[in-house]
Amino acid sequence: MIRIGLTGGIGAGKSTVARELETLGAVIVDGDKIAREVVEPGTPGLAALVEAFGERVLAADGSLNRPALAAIAFADDESRKTLNAITHPLVGARSQELITAAGPDAIIVQDIPLLVENHAGPMFHLVLVVWADAEERVQRLVSQRGMSEQDARARIAAQATDEQRRAAADVWLDNSGAPDSILTEVRRLWDHRIVPYGHNISERRAAVGAPAPTDPAAAAARLVGRVWLALGADAVAVVADSATDVGAVTVTRAAGVEDAAVAAALAPAGFYPGADQDVLTGADPGAATRVTVGG
Template identity: 50%
Template sequence: MTLRLGLTGGIASGKSTVSRIFAELGAIIIDSDVLAREVVAPGTEGLAEVVAAFGPEILTEDGEMDRAKVGAIVFADPDKRKVLEQVIHPRVFLRALEIDQAAGEHDVVINDIPLLVETNQADRFDAVVVVDVPTELQVERMVRDRGMTPDEASARIAAQASREQRLAVATYVIENTGTLEELRERVRQVWDQLPR
């Protein structure tokens, strides 16, 4: 039986790194952020729909969707955000389903979903893995690695589910406050505990 896990964590928790380590261990990763880019790549029906809805000025010179420009539009206007979501979300869902259905009976499929808690998806999975870090460390990483101010970082964190809400749905918790090697070891421990 294919084992299906949800993987989540707050911004700057190290979730992407954990996802990569799981992939190295043999998991099939379904990353909704990657798929969201795929479904609006140049030449896709998805991109054509976004251009029809928002105009050709949202394209870069290379014919790609200018994510920053579209982001500025949709975060300022909830109705426009819904329009974008109606283009992207069904396509991401279908692509994720294709990947999932191609998995073999002994595979581990990990759905990397940043907003898993916010979108009430925990029940869809056999288990949920939460990458956990203290809020202060999230702020520190966002200031250091993403050039945000402490206030900007705190606002992003406040817009997501709380640490407590994520931990409440966790089957496995991977604490990420140490070195990359320590993180790798924690991921391996969870991998070894998975029922297969």
């Protein structure tokens, strides 16, 4: 199974990319859709929101009044944190149910609006970020979703910056051009990177001839998080190696941990040993990565 995180600022066009990936064969786990499901009438999620914010967040029929909740939750940081503390665990649990049901060879795309804000990138083999200029996004939100300009700007300001998204992105999808251009790019990404990456993971093999990342230091920084998440207590330290032309990290094993244990832990994350058991190469055909193990 290959897991892909899809994110982007509100109004950037993330849903357009998700629909195209689904058409191509991906299993979409839509964070926004699940977030609506877990607060439907009669759910523990809706009850928790009423307890936290009062009955003013309910519509006349007892369902969630989303504009009223948004006006409260996006007004200040504490309210937003309260909202996230209620909904995020519920969304996470339901997402995992859908991922498990998809099967071991699926290409899973998790559509997560706040992936960057929640530092969730290390959970995924690839993070795709859909981008459009903030002013373009404001226009889309006003014309297509009926938001006021003030509300649109407040939503955008409450989310991650472009710089934060760039740091998290393995793939940057520019959706500021003609409507069809992003779809062409998504199809190319699917054929040349996502599908081959999934095959490599299924076959437990490293990529051959992968190009150097555009920014090796940034790729190494993302790699640190993925390796840490995979190894946990089996690693004493995971350090980015910025002196290479690939995304590279060095792992120091915890006392008593063997190479085989490290390799087994990193295999689901897409890293496999070659002739040298201390060097594992990434399965991503779109960017060369390497993990060197010592200790």
